[in-house]
Amino acid sequence: MIEPLDSYRIGCPNGHQVSVPHRLVGEELICPSCNTRFEADANASVEMQEARLDQAARQWLIVALAAVIVVVTAALVTVLIGLLT
Ligand SMILES: [Zn+2]
Numbered sequence: 001m002i003e004p005l006d007s008y009r010i011g012c013p014n015g016h017q018v019s020v021p022h023r024l025v026g027e028e029l030i031c032p033s034c035n036t037r038f039e040a041d042a043n044a045s046v047e048m049q050e051a052r053l054d055q056a057a058r059q060w061l062i063v064a065l066a067a068v069i070v071v072v073t074a075a076l077v078t079v080l081i082g083l084l085t
Pocket of ligand 1 (some may be wrong): 012016031032033063
């Protein structure tokens with residue numbers, strides 16, 4: 001679950017990073033650097049992208065751990081079969 005934040009860093013169409021208070025997310029804003037109008041989309045914010053990366057990293061960690069467990073179990077089974085035969 002991604003927690004709501006007090007403010008988001010959202011890029012304007014020209015690549016300037018604008019700090020947007022939570023209450024203005026979803027509104028049309030004007031970039032203070034280039035005066036371009038853009039919609040403050042929280043999903044496009046640096047924070048949301050970082051949260052998604054964290055989530056993806058955690059999922060990969062779980063997949064990697066599961067793979068290690070499968071490999072170790074298979075090796076143990078092979079050794080046991082070798083000992084029993
Ligand atoms: Zn801008």
